[in-house]
Amino acid sequence: MPELPEVEITRRQIEPLLSGRTIATLSTTKDSYFFITKPAALKRRLKGQRVARLERVGKYLLAHVEDGQRLLLHLGMTGQLFGAGVSSVRLLSSTGSAALSPEGQQAFAPDDHTHLRFSFEDGGPEVYFRDARKFGKVQLLAPGERCERLDKLGVDALLANGDVLHAGTRGRKAAIKNILLDQQVVAGIGNIYADEALFIAGIRPRAQAGKLSRPACERIVRAAQQVMRRSIETGGSSINDYVQPDGSDGSYQDERQVYAREGEPCLRCGAAIKRIVLGQRSAHYCPRCQR
Ligand SMILES: [Zn+2]
Incomplete structure (x- = not known):
């Protein structure tokens, strides 16, 4: 998608x-x-x-x-x-x-x-x-x-900051990954970029959103912006169906660290990437780099 x-x-x-x-x-x-x-x-x-x-x-x-x-x-x-x-x-x-x-x-x-x-x-x-x-x-x-x-959309993900995510997660028991997919807190993030952002931020997808600190929320939002800006530069992700309007494939999928890499070695530490199911969507993470 x-x-x-x-x-x-x-x-x-x-x-x-x-x-x-x-x-x-x-x-x-x-x-x-x-x-x-x-x-x-x-x-x-x-x-x-x-x-x-x-x-x-x-x-x-x-x-x-x-x-x-x-x-x-x-x-x-x-x-x-x-x-x-x-x-x-x-x-x-x-x-x-x-x-x-x-x-x-x-x-x-x-x-x-x-x-x-x-x-x-x-x-x-x-x-x-x-x-x-x-x-x-x-x-x-x-x-x-x-x-x-x-x-009902939240702040656009490229314009959001840690305060937005911190405020949007207070009192929430849901996993941070699911909150990132909830367009009412921050708008625009889907499955691929949520997994990639949480890897860069060093936070597990299952982490309880309401317990994340203000700096952790800042790290997640900055990481999401970093991966999405890079994806825009490289033409997007063509893992599933997406092709650009000019017909060319994007190439961001070649740079992903965790998404759809279950069992493959983490590019940073070598541990096997794990896949879990959260809210009926798969989430991918490195058990060593993400806490
Ligand atoms: Zn790792």
């Missing part, structure tokens, strides 16, 4: 294809749970509107329209935003991690998985939202409309 770095990379690559352009038509697939706002309303309300900018909030993308509407996009597990004419895009098949054949990618035409297709008045490249497994979401907010999904 795309986490903050992958969503931020998508934002950086797609914003130039959206901002300043006027939507001529929006085509969609038929109504489904993907559409929080119904297709007919999306088409009607976005036609003729100019996109101002594309913002990232946690793991969400928010396209600001000049009339004050905001289009909320969530990539879900396999959502991909990309522009027409990207020659190398590696599109995901509905079976998840497998990609379409090279021939199928070269000649991409919007298919059953292409839920949104924006065409623009300038006649330039279209922009697609494709999601083979349809865990993504789209919602169009009217000017000034509140959005519960956004309102």
Whole structure:
């Protein structure tokens, strides 16, 4: 699932294809749970509107329209935003991690998985939202409309600090790993970066959140920011399904220390990396480096 770095990379690559352009038509697939706002309303309300900018909030993308509407996009597990004419895009098949054949990618035409297709008045490249497994979401907010999904998010992980995490963990008996995944305390961190951040901070995923000291919370937040910034620089993690909008794989997975490395030696001390299950998600850690 795309986490903050992958969503931020998508934002950086797609914003130039959206901002300043006027939507001529929006085509969609038929109504489904993907559409929080119904297709007919999306088409009607976005036609003729100019996109101002594309913002990232946690793991969400928010396209600001000049009339004050905001289009909320969530990539879900396999959502991909990309522009027409990207020659190398590696599109995901509905079976998840497998990609379409090279021939199928070269000649991409919007298919059953292409839920949104924006065409623009300038006649330039279209922009697609494709999601083979349809865990993504789209919602169009009217000017000034509140959005519960956004309102309940905590501070964006790149803007957070130790105080935010410390305050958010007081009185919490849950494991710190689960708190990091809870988007209401700090927004944007998912499974990969939570494991990596806790390794760098030297704290076990199972540690009781409410007992962590203020300096420990500071270490965790700084570590999370360090790994996520590095991931953005290296194109994100392509361990599971993620590919960048330009079709290339990220390479952060090559730098990970613990995530999905169960049984392999810790790169710092040589101890075997452990995997445990916390709140139905796996957590990976070094039993020697993390206390
Ligand atoms: Zn170690």
